[in-house]
Every structure is written in C-alpha cells, then in structure tokens.
Amino acid sequence: xxxxxxxxxxxxxxxxxxxxxxxxxxxxxxxxxxxxxxxxxxxxxxxxxxxxxxxxxxxxxxxxxxxxxxxxxxxxxxxxxxxxxxxxxxxxxxxxxxxxxxxxxxxxxxxxxxxxxxxxxxxxxxxxxxxxxxxxxxxxxxxxxxxxxxxxxxxxxxxxxxxxxxxxxxxxxxxxxxxxxxxxxxxxxxxxxxxxxxxxxxxxxxxxxxxxxxxxxxxxxxxxxxxxxxxxxxxxxxxxxxxxxxxxxxxxxxxxxxxxxxxxxxxxxxxxxxxxxxxxxxxxxxxxxxxxxxxxxxxxxxxxxxxxxxxxxxxxxxxxxxxxxxxxxxxxxxxxxxxxxxxxxxxxxxxxxxxxxxxxxxxxxxxxxxxxxxxxxxxxxxxxxxxxxxxxxxxxxxxxxxxxxxxxxxxxxxxxxxxxxxxxxxxxxxxxxxxxxxxxxxxxxxxxxxxxxxxxxxxxxxxxxxxxxxxxxxxxxxxxxxxxxxxxxxxxxxxxxxxxxxxxxxxxxxxxxxxxxxxxxxxxxxxxxxxxxxxxxxxxxxxxxxxxxxxxxxxxxxxxxxxxxxxxxxxxxxxxxxxxxxxxxxxxxxxxxxxxxxxxxxxxxxxxxxxxxxxxxxxxxxxxxxxxxxxxxxxxxxxxxxxxxxxxxxxxxxxxxxxxxxxxxxxxxxxxxxxxxxxxxxxxxxxxxxxxxxxxxxxxxxxxxxxxxxxxxxxxxxxxxxxxxxxxxxxxxxxxxxxxxxxxxxxxxxxxxxxxxxxxxxxxxxxxxxxxxxxxxxxxxxxxxxxxxxxxxxxxxxxxxxxxxxxxxxxxxxxxxxxxxxxxxxxxxxxxxxxxxxxxxxxxxxxxxxxxxxxxxx
Numbered sequence: 097x098x099x100x101x102x103x104x105x106x107x108x109x110x111x112x113x114x115x116x117x118x119x120x121x122x123x124x125x126x127x128x129x130x131x132x133x134x135x136x137x138x139x140x141x142x143x144x145x146x147x148x149x150x151x152x153x154x155x156x157x158x159x160x161x162x163x164x165x166x167x168x169x170x171x172x173x174x175x176x177x178x179x180x181x182x183x184x185x186x187x188x189x190x191x192x193x194x195x196x197x198x199x200x201x202x203x204x205x206x207x208x209x210x211x212x213x214x215x216x217x218x219x220x221x222x223x224x225x226x227x228x229x230x231x232x233x234x235x236x237x238x239x240x241x242x243x244x245x246x247x248x249x250x251x252x253x254x255x256x257x258x259x260x261x262x263x264x265x266x267x268x269x270x271x272x273x274x275x276x277x278x279x280x281x282x283x284x285x286x287x288x289x290x291x292x293x294x295x296x297x298x299x300x301x302x303x304x305x306x307x308x309x310x311x312x313x314x315x316x317x318x319x320x321x322x323x324x325x326x327x328x329x330x331x332x333x334x335x336x337x338x339x340x341x342x343x344x345x346x347x348x349x350x351x352x353x354x355x356x357x358x359x360x361x362x363x364x365x366x367x368x369x370x371x372x373x374x375x376x377x378x379x380x381x382x383x384x385x386x387x388x389x390x391x392x393x394x395x396x397x398x399x400x401x402x403x404x405x406x407x408x409x410x411x412x413x414x415x416x417x418x419x420x421x422x423x424x425x426x427x428x429x430x431x432x433x434x435x436x437x438x439x440x441x442x443x444x445x446x447x448x449x450x451x452x453x454x455x456x457x458x459x460x461x462x463x464x465x466x467x468x469x470x471x472x473x474x475x476x477x478x479x480x481x482x483x484x485x486x487x488x489x490x491x492x493x494x495x496x497x498x499x500x501x502x503x504x505x506x507x508x509x510x511x512x513x514x515x516x517x518x519x520x521x522x523x524x525x526x527x528x529x530x531x532x533x534x535x536x537x538x539x540x541x542x543x544x545x546x547x548x549x550x551x552x553x554x555x556x557x558x559x560x561x562x563x564x565x566x567x568x569x570x571x572x573x574x575x576x577x578x579x580x581x582x583x584x585x586x587x588x589x590x591x592x593x594x595x596x597x598x599x600x601x602x603x604x605x606x607x608x609x610x611x612x613x614x615x616x617x618x619x620x621x622x623x624x625x626x627x628x629x630x631x632x633x634x635x636x637x638x639x640x641x642x643x644x645x646x647x648x649x650x651x652x653x654x655x656x657x658x659x660x661x662x663x664x665x666x667x668x669x670x671x672x673x674x675x676x677x678x679x680x681x682x683x684x685x686x687x688x689x690x691x692x693x694x695x696x697x698x699x700x701x702x703x704x705x706x707x708x709x710x711x712x713x714x715x716x717x718x719x720x721x722x723x724x725x726x727x728x729x730x731x732x733x734x735x736x737x738x739x740x741x742x743x744x745x746x747x748x749x750x751x752x753x754x755x756x757x758x759x760x761x762x763x764x765x766x767x768x769x770x771x772x773x774x775x776x777x778x779x780x781x782x783x784x785x786x787x788x789x790x791x792x793x794x795x796x797x798x799x800x801x802x803x804x805x806x807x808x809x810x811x812x813x814x815x816x817x818x819x820x821x822x823x824x825x826x827x828x829x830x831x832x833x834x835x836x837x838x839x840x841x842x843x844x845x846x847x848x849x850x851x852x853x854x855x856x857x858x859x860x861x862x863x864x865x866x867x868x869x870x871x872x873x874x875x876x877x878x879x880x881x882x883x884x885x886x887x888x889x890x891x892x893x894x895x896x897x898x899x900x901x902x903x904x905x906x907x908x909x910x911x912x913x914x915x916x917x918x919x920x921x922x923x924x925x926x927x928x929x930x931x932x933x934x935x936x937x938x939x940x941x942x943x944x945x946x947x948x949x950x951x952x953x954x
Contacts, residue, residue, distance in 0.1 A: 205730075206731060209728050209729050209730075209731055210728065210731075212728070213728040214268055217546060218545070218546070218728075219268060219271075220546050220549045220550065220553075221545055221546065221548075221549045221726060222268070222272055222726075223271060223272060223275045223549070223553070224275075224548075224549035224550075224552045224553050225549075225722070225726065226272040226273070226275040226276040226279070227275040227276065227278060227279035227552070227553055227556060227557075228279065228552060228556060228563060229276055229279070230275070230276040230277055230278065230279030230280040230281075230283070231279040231280065231282070231283045231556055231560045231563045232563055233276075233280060234246075234279070234280045234283040234284060234560075235283060235560075235561070235563065235564055237908075238904040238905070238906065239904065239906040239908075240287075240906070240908055240909060241284065243284060243288065246277075246280055246281045246284040247281055247284075249273075249277040249280075249281075250274070250277045250278055250281045253270065253273055253274040253277060254274060256270065257270050257271060257274055279556060279560065282556070282557055282560055283560035283561075286383075286559070286560045286561065287909050287910070290382060290383050290385070290909075290910075291909055292337060292338050292382075292385065292387055293337060293338070293387070294338060294365060294366065294381075294382075294386075294387035294388065294913055295338075295363055295364070295365045295387055295388040296365060296913055297365070298362070298363065298364040298365075299362075299363050300360070300361070300362050300363070300393070301327045301328075301329075301360070301361065301363060302327070302328045302329070302358070302359070302360045302361075303322065303325050303326065303327055303328065303336070303340065303358070303359060303360075303361055303363075304325070304326055304328050304333075304356065304357065304358040304359075305322030305323055305324050305325035305326065305340065305356070305357060306322065306323050306324050306354065306355070306356055306357075306401060307320055307321070307322060307323075307351055307352065307353055307354060307355050307356075307357055308321045308322060308323040308339060308353065308409075309321045309353065309412065310350075310351050310352070310353060310412075310416070311442075311444050312444040312445065313343065313444070314345075316345065316346055316347050316348070317343070317344065317345045317346075317347070318343075318344050318347055318350075318351060319341065319342070319343055319344075320341070320342050320344060320351060320357070321339050321340070321341050321342075321386065322339060322340045322341075322342065322357060323339050325338075325339070325340050328358070336387065336388070337387070338385055338386060338387025338388065339384070339385045339386045339387065340361075340363065340386070340387070340388045340389070340390070341381075341386050341388070341389045341390075342359070342361055342389070342390055342391060342392055343389075343390070343391045343392070344359070344391070344392040344396060345392070346395075347396065349398060351396075351398060352413060352416065353409045353412035353413055353416070354401045354409035354410075354412075354413065355398050355399065355400060355401055356398070356399045356400070356401055357396050357397065357398055357399075358396065358397040358399075359392050359393075359394055359395075359396040359397070360392070360393045360394040361390045361391065361392050361393060362390045362391055362393055363388040363389070363390040364388065364389060364390055365388065365389075365912060365913065366378045366381040366382075366386060366387070366388070366389050366912065367389075367758070367912065368758060368880055368902065368903070368911060368912040369758065369880060369881060369902045370757050370758055370762075370781065370782045370785045370786075370881060371755055371757060371758070371782075371785055371786060371789055371881045371883070371902065372880075372881055372882065372883050372900050372901065372902040373708065373711065373902075374785050374789075374881075374902075375785075376910075378910060378911060378912045379561070379564070379910040379911075382909065382910035383559075383561045383910065411514045411515075414514075414515070415440050415441075415442065415515055415517070418439070418440055418515065418667070418670065419436045419440045419442050419445075421670065421675075422435050422436050422439065422440070422666075422679060423436060423445065425675065425676050425679050426679055426680075426683050429683065430446075430447065430450060430690065431682075431683040431686040431687055431690070432445070432683070433445035433446045433447070433450070434446065434450065434686045434689075434690065435663060435679065435682055435683065435686060437463050438462070438463070438465070438469070438659065438660070438663060438686075439515070439516075439663050439666075439667060440515055440516065440517070441465050441515070441516035441517035441519065441522070442517070443463060446463075450690060450693075451463075452697070453690070453693040453694045453697040454690075454693050455639070455641070455704075456641055456693075456696070456697035456700050456701075456704050457641060457643065457644065457647035457651075457692070457693040457694075457696035457697045457700075458622065458626060458641035458643065458644020458645070458647045458648055458696070459644075459647050459648065459651055459689070459693050460641075461570075461574075461625075462651070462655055462689075464519065464521050464567065464571075465516040465517075465519065465521065465522045465525075466521035466522060466524070466525045466571055467521075467524075467525040467528070467571075467575060468655075468656070468660075469512075469516070469522075469525070469660065470509060470512065470513075470522065470525035470526060470529050471525070471529070472656070472660045472661065472664065473508055473509060473512045473660075473664055474505040474506075474508060474509050474529050474533065475505075476661060476664055477501075477504055477505045477508040478501045478502065478504070478505040478533075479501070481500060481501040481504040481505070482497050482498060482500075482501040485497045485500055485501065498536060499537055502533045502534075502536045502537050503537075505529075505533055506529075506530065506533050506534075509526055509529050509530065509533075510526075513526045515667075519567065520555065520559075520562050520565060520567045520568045520571065521567055521568075521571040523551075523555060524548075524551045524552075524555060524568075524571055524572065524575070527547075527550065527551035527554055527555070528544065528547045528548060528551050528575075531547040531550060531551075532544075532547065544579050545576075545579050545580070545583075548572065548575055548576060548579065552572060555568070566632060566633070566636040566637070569632045569718075570629040570632050570633065573628045573629055573632060573718065573721060573722070574625040574628050574629050576628070576721075576722070576725045576726075577624050577625060577627070577628035577721065577725055578621060578624055578625055578628075579725075580724075580725040580726075581620070581624050585620075615649070615653075618648065618649055618652055618653065619645055619648070619649050621648075622644060622645045622647075622648030622649065622652070623645050626641065626644045626645065626648075627721075628721050631714045631717035631718050631721070632714075632718060634706050634709070634714065635709075635711065635714035635715075637788070638705060638706050638707055638708060638709075638788045638789060638791070639704050639705055639706065639788070640704060640706060641700065641704065642700050642703050642704065643696050643699050643700045646696055646699075647692065647693060647696040650692040650696070651688075651689045651692045651693065654685045654688055654689055655685070655689060658681070658682075658685040659682050659685040659686055659689065662678045662679070662681045662682040662685070663678070663679075663682050665678045666678035666679045666682060704793075705788060705791045705792055705793055706791055707751055707788075707789060707790055707791025707792075708751055708752070708789040708790075708883075709746060709749060709751070710745050710746055710749035712745050713742045713743075713745035713746040713749060714742075716738055716739075716741050716742035716745060717739070717742045719738055720735040720736075720738040720739040720742065721735075723735040723738060750821075750822065750885065751790075751791075751821060752821075752883035752884060752885055752900070753765070753766060753818070753819075753820045753821045753884060753885055753886045754766075754818055754836070754854075754883070754884035754885075754886070755786055755789055755790070755881075755882075755883055755884075756856055756871060756881060756882050756884070757782045757785075757786065757881050758782075758876065758880050758881040758902065759782075759858065759876065760838070760856045760857065760858050760871065760876060761775070761776070761782075762774065762775060762776045762780070762782040762783055762786060763775045763816065763836070763838065763856065764786040764787075764789070764790055765806075765816060765818045765819075765836070766818070766819050766820070766821045767803075767806050767817070767819060768817070768819055768833070770819070770821065771800065772787075772790040772792060772800050773800055773801070773802040773803070773806050774786060774787070774797070774800055774801055774802060775802050775807070775814070775816070775838065776797075776801070779794065779797045783797060784797075787800065802816070811840075812839070812840055812841040812843075812844050813837065813838050813839040813840040813841065813844065813848070813857075814837075814838045815835060815836070815837050815838070815848075815851075815852065816835070816836040816837075816838060817833035817834075817835065817836075818833055818834040818835075818836050818854070818886070819831065819833050819834075820886045820887070834853050834854065834886060834895075835851060835852040835853055835854070836852060836853070836854040836855075836856060837849075837851065837852035837854070837855045837856070837857075837867075838856050838857070839855060839856070839857040839859065840857070841859075842857075842859040842860070845857060845859060845861055845862060845865070846862060846865075848867070849861065849862065849864075849865035849866050849867045849870070850866055852867055853867060853868045853869070853895075853896070854867060854868065854869045854870075854871070854884070854896070855867040855869070855870045855871065855872070856871045857871070857872050857873070858872070858873045858876065859872060859873060860872055860873055860874060861874075868895065868896055869884070869896055869899065878903070878905075878907075879901035879902065879903050879905075880901060880902030880903045880912075881901070881902040882899055882900065882901050882902070883899065883900040884896060884898075884899050885897040885898045885899070
C-alpha cells in the first residue's frame with residue numbers, strides 16, 4: 097500500500113486539505129495554503145521509485161553476492177575510518193568543552209541523556225549509588241552525629257517525595273537525595289543496635305559458653321567464638337553480654353559447633369588498627385558482637401549442648417562434615433585444602449605459601465565464592481534438570497520445563513549459599529541469581545546492572561558496615577565493570593557463530609575461531625576485572641598482581657570447565673558414596689592450577705608490593721571507574737578529568753618518613769642509606785603490616801631489622817636516628833638525623849624530653865616535656881598509631897611537617913574503648929617485662945594489647 101493512499105485505495109490529500117481549510121481561519125499562525133503545500137511536497141517525496149532505481153538496486157545486490165570479499169574489505173575500511181573519525185571528534189569535542197565550555201549546552205545535553213537513561217529503567221542504579229554514598233559519608237565522619245539529625249532528613253524528604261508523587265511532580269533528584277539520607281540513617285541505626293559494653297581491661301577468668309564458630313589456625317590449634325558466655329566462680333556465674341573469641345592450642349578433640357566448652361582463659365579488649373589505615377579488628381568485632389579476645393590457659397572441657405541444634409549450628413556441622421570427608425578422600429593433600437575452600441568456603445587448611453602464590457598470580461578471587469561459582473552451580477543444575485525433564489514427552493509438550501528447572505536452580509543456589517559460608521560476595525551473587533531465575537519464572541528478562549543495584553541496596557540496608565570491607569568493594573566494582581563491558585561487546589562475542597556460517601567456513605575453522613574468541617574474552621575479563629579492582633586492592637593491601645591476566649588465562653579455563661563441574665558432581669554424589677571419582681579428577685585440575693599460580697608468582701617476585709599511598713588518589717581512581725561504567729553516552733568522558741586528578745594527587749603525595757605502631761614497640765624508620773628499618777625483635781602481625789606499608793614483603797623482615805649503627809640502646813630504652821625518606825636538595829648525606837627516644841623507664845623521660853625531638857613511651861610523659869612530638873600512653877590511648885612526615889633538607893636536622901593519627905580526636909562507637917588500665921599500663925621492649933597493675937601479668941598479653949595478636953587477617 098502506498099503512503100499516500102488509505103486502505104480503500106483513495107487518496108487522502110483532498111480530505112486533509114478540506115479539514116485544514118475548515119479548521120484554519122484568517123489570522124492563524126499557519127495558513128491553510130501553507131499546510132496544503134507541505135502536504136503535496138510530502139506526497140511527491142513518498143512516490144514509488146522509478147524502475148531504473150529498482151534495477152540499480154538489483155544490480156548492486158548482485159555485485160555484492162559476486163564479490164563478497166571486496167565488499168567486506170571496503171566495509172571494514174569504512175568502519176575503521178568511521179571509528180578514527182569518531183574518536184577524533186570525541187577528543188576534539190572534549191577539548192573544546194574543557195577549554196571553552198558551553199555550560200548551558202553541556203547541561204542540556206547531560207540532562208537529556210540522563211533522562212533517556214532513567215526512562216530505560218537505570219534509575220535504580222543511581223539510587224543504589226546514592227544509598228552507598230550516604231553510607232560512606234556516615235562512616236567517614238570524624239565524630240558521631242546525633243541520631244535525631246540523621247532521621248530528620250529522611251522524614252522530611254520522604255514526606256515531600258510522597259506528596260509530590262501523589263501530584264505527579266516527583267523528581268529523580270529528590271528520590272536520589274532520599275536514598276542518600278536513607279543510607280546515612282540506616283548506617284546510624286545499625287551502629288545503635290550493635291552498641292554494647294565490651295571488656296575494658298585484661299582479666300583472667302574461668303568461662304563457659306556454647307561454640308558459635310570454629311576455625312582451625314594450625315596443627316591442633318583453633319580459633320573459637322563462644323556465645324552465651326558466663327564467668328564461673330565460687331560465688332556463682334556472671335553472664336557476659338557479648339561473644340568471646342579464644343585461641344586454643346593442643347586440642348586433641350576437634351570442637352564442633354553447638355557444643356559447650358569450659359576453659360580458663362586470659363581475656364583482653366579487642367585491639368584496633370596497628371597503623372593508620374590498616375585492618376581494624378575492633379570494628380569487625382564491634383559489628384560481630386565480640387567484646388573480648390584471648391587465649392586458653394587450661395585444657396578445654398567439651399560437652400554436648402543442652403538444647404537441640406538450631407539451623408545455623410546445623411549448617412555449620414554439615415560444612416565441617418563435608419570438609420572432613422573431602423580431605424580424607426584426597427588424603428589431606430594441598431589439593432584437598434584447595435577443594436574445601438572452593439566447595440565449602442573454609443580456607444583454614446590452606447597453607448600460607450599457596451595463598452601467597454594465588455594472590456601474586458591474580459587468582460585470589462577463585463577462593464572467594466562469588467559470581468563464577470554461583471553461576472556454575474545454578475547453570476549446571478538448570479540445564480541438567482531441563483535435559484532430564486525433556487526426556488518425558490508429556491512434560492516437554494506442556495512447555496513448563498524451564499519453570500521446574502528454574503525452581504531446582506533456586507534450591508541449589510540456596511543450599512550452596514549455606515554450604516559456602518554466605519560471605520558478602522556470595523550473598524551478592526546469590527541475590528543476582530535469584531533475580532535472574534525469578535525473572536525467568538515470570539517470563540521476563542532480568543537486566544543484570546539493575547540486579548546488581550538491587551543486590552547492593554539489600555546488602556547495605558541489612559549490613560551497612562560492609563561498605564568498608566574490601567570484599568564488598570572489589571566484588572561490586574568487578575561485576576559493574578564486567579557487566580558494562582559485556583553490554584558493549586556482547587554482539588561481537590555472540591555473533592561469531594553467525595559470521596562464521598555466513599562466510600561458509602568449515603567446522604574446524606569455526607571451532608578454532610570460537611575458541612580463540614572465548615580465550616580472548618577470558619583474557620579481557622581478567623584484564624577488566626583486574627583494572628577495576630586494582631585500586632581497591634592497592635588501597636587496602638598495598639599489593640597488586642602485575643601478571644594477573646596471564647595467571648587467569650592459564651588457570652580459569654581449568655577452574656571453569658574442569659574443577660568446578662567435577663566439584664559440584666562430587667557434592668551431589670556424596671549421599672551415594674560415589675564422590676571419590678569426581679574428587680580425584682578435581683584434585684588433578686587443582687594441581688595444575690597451583691602449578692600455574694606458582695609459576696606466574698615467580699615472574700612477579702618483588703613487583704607486587706606498593707606501599708602506602710594517598711587514600712584520596714585511590715578514591716578518585718575508584719570514582720573514575722564507576723563514572724566510566726555508569727555514565728551514559730559521551731558523559732563517560734567525565735571520568736578523564738577525575739583520572740587526571742588522581743594522577744596529580746599521587747604525584748604530589750609522599751609516603752611517611754616514620755611509622756609508629758599502636759603500642760610504640762614496633763617502629764619503622766629510614767636509615768642514612770634510605771633503607772627501611774624495623775625495631776621489632778621478631779616477626780609479628782604488626783611487623784608485617786609495617787613492612788607492607790613500606791612497600792616490602794614479610795619475607796624480607798631479617799634484612800630490614802634495625803642495626804646497631806641505626807640506634808643506641810640500653811636497659812632503659814633506645815635512641816633512634818631518623819632520616820627523611822626522600823631528600824629534595826643536596827642529597828641525603830650531610831643531613832643531621834632526627835633523634836627519637838624510645839623510653840622504657842619513666843625515670844629517664846625528663847632527660848629524653850630535653851635531648852630528643854620525638855619521644856615514644858608507654859609511660860605518662862611529664863607535662864613540661866620539651867620534645868616537639870610526645871607520644872605517651874595517653875596519646876596511644878586516645879589517638880593510636882601514627883604516621884609522621886619530616887621536612888628534610890635542613891642542616892640542623894629535619895623537623896616534623898605533619899602527622900596522621902589512626903583515630904580522630906572524638907572516638908566513634910566501633911573504636912577501641914579507652915580502658916581504665918591505660919593510665920597504669922607500662923609495656924617494655926621484651927615480652928617478659930609487661931607490667932599490668934590491675935591483674936597478674938602474662939607474657940602472652942604483649943601479643944594482644946593494642947593489636948589482634950595471633951589472629952591474622954584472611
């Protein structure tokens with residue numbers, strides 16, 4: 097049917113002209129004759145093309161069929177030219193905007209593009225980012241806000257948004273602000289519910305409680321969390337209103353979740369950060385309900401629980417039983433520990449060398465049960481159930497096979513969530529899998545970026561403190577970058593088969609092309625995820641994996657197509673006792689993965705440690721990644737100035753010249769040759785943390801211990817010669833060092849205050865101390881560890897330029913409580929000289945006061 101005709105074949109131009117003449121009157125803006133003239137011009141343009149044009153089209157199509165290679169080459173060249181022209185115009189346009197910005201045009205373009213993004217349903221992504229920003233702002237405040245002030249904006253904005261929504265005038269900005277203050281308020285509410293009364297001084301007590309969790313920390317050594325704890329004395333029992341975490345050695349019997357334990361233990365308050373920006377065990381203990389940590393002094397007595405097992409202890413025992421069976425079948429080999437970590441989520445049995453190799457090879461994400469593991473489990477169960485049900489003609493004809501398969505996959509995902517330990521990354525993957533499977537049940541397609549936003553909102557609403565955890569940050573940034581990249585390159589990846597068939601390639605050539613594309617996709621996946629998570633890993637761990645792409649290309653095909661499918665089949669076959677066959681194949685694949693990890697780790701030896709750097713620079717890098725992934729169209733170019741600002745911040749930043757740990761016992765400084773030196777007498781958690789802050793690994797501890805020429809010591813203390821890390825003018829030699837007095841005796845503090853520029857002691861320094869910086873027991877109790885920067889380049893010695901404390905002047909609720917024992921605590925250099933006036937001293941207390949002790953971070 098021609099455009100100028102109706103369904104009856106009659107022309108409509110006359111009718112249009114009559115209606116226009118009847119509706120238009122004299123004096124209107126548009127006359128009837130003008131409209132009729134435009135109507136006739138439109139009909140002339142929409143007439144059928146002549147036969148010559150049709151013949152030309154036929155000839156052109158024949159030419160394309162006769163010379164496909166020429167047309168294909170021309171098309172490729174045209175596309176390359178268009179890409180280069182588009183890139184030049186984008187860069188040129190961005191340069192014009194930066195040099196001569198047309199603000200009104202830029203704002204108008206941004207508003208229109210964002211409105212289109214909102215109309216496609218991307219608003220939930222921006223709301224999730226606003227919610228996350230509000231949570232981060234709360235945890236970043238230097239002091240605790242008033243609860244009323246955090247609730248008022250939510251009430252006011254909620255009421256305003258509701259009334260405007262009823263009238264149809266609600267805006268996205270108002271809703272985003274509501275989500276921002278909602279995240280702030282929920283974080284404040286979570287802290288209020290988590291408040292407790294933790295232990296404030298070291299004590300020795302006989303305690304009894306129910307085992308809540310068990311983690312094996314070594315041979316016959318366990319880290320146990322007790323719940324419902326009571327202190328047993330001759331007078332009776334006194335309940336503790338918090339959990340207790342104990343380190344127990346020499347246990348002949350493996351403790352089980354749900355059992356009762358009675359033991360005499362040494363308890364101390366949970367320690368905080370060892371250095372500014374380090375791992376905060378006190379915050380983890382605060383939100384976990386742990387109010388005391390310690391170690392056993394007697395042999396524990398285990399007895400069955402008085403009440404029946406609840407759901408969580410039952411799941412814990414199931415995990416322990418499966419882990420023990422896997423290790424027993426694989427003869428307690430290193431591969432068995434790896435298999436337990438992948439299938440059950442327990443990394444207790446992995447040796448440190450295997451963990452370090454996997455981390456340096458960029459394969460540490462394999463140990464974190466997340467999207468890959470959950471996706472493999474749900475996919476295998478879904479396709480297996482659908483294939484089995486398709487064997488029944490009656491079920492296949494009804495067309496509900498995918499519904500039953502989705503339900504089975506949901507059940508499998510829920511079971512695997514419980515078996516894996518339900519970490520943050522696993523919860524995120526589980527929520528996204530549930531959204532995708534539920535969308536399949538109702539016949540809808542789940543958009544993954546919106547699923548990621550919903551998962552983020554749910555997790556941060558329930559546990560806002562996870563926004564500070566590296567696992568949460570790395571998981572969401574990696575998935576965000578991968579989803580954005582997949583939305584851009586999915587046509588290239590999925591369309592490979594169609595292109596191969598269109599070019600009449602053989603089956604072998606099509607298979608090779610598909611395999612090459614999937615291998616390239618694996619490498620790109622590793623590169624994209626590694627680039628997105630590298631700033632987070634460097635900020636939290638001062639470590640990167642330079643050859644992570646190579647490690648993932650070598651290991652991930654084995655993990656994806658061999659290890660995890662066999663592991664899932666072994667879990668399903670445990671009830672019938674046929675798991676040994678699948679576990680043997682899984683162990684063979686894991687052995688190859690470990691070999692690849694060790695080889696790649698050897699290539700990156702000495703290249704993984706970065707040292708402490710600017711937190712602001714890392715935050716700007718992470719922000720640029722988020723902007724690049726979330727912003728639509730050309731607004732992605734706004735990531736460029738943020739990235740440039742991060743580079744400027746890193747270039748202007750300077751690492752600290754002196755690092756003092758939270759107890760004053762461990763100090764890291766630079767000698768005259770510019771080498772990092774430690775005052776630690778032995779390797780410990782604090783020493784390892786200071787080495788990583790200086791860009792070194794823990795294996796180099798002996799080479800960086802303080803030498804005799806770096807300090808002068810006696811029984812009363814030491815005097816250290818501190819040099820700036822970097823000297824701007826005149827070189828390092830010829831500069832007088834800064835004197836630091838590490839005092840052990842209160843009697844010599846007055847002399848140290850006169851001679852040294854910096855005094856570090858755990859005694860109370862006199863008020864008339866003349867030292868430029870005094871770090872005594874009062875400052876350690878209030879502000880914790882410290883970074884110090886020296887000016888450098890002065891003939892009379894470097895002076896203090898600035899300091900950075902671990903805690904703000906006003907403590908937040910999760911910071912270590914200021915103990916009454918602080919005013920009476922005097923710690924010496926040797927562990928055997930610890931004096932605690934409030935209770936009987938123990939040599940092991942030195943490992944726990946002000947730190948996490950033997951509890952290493954995994």
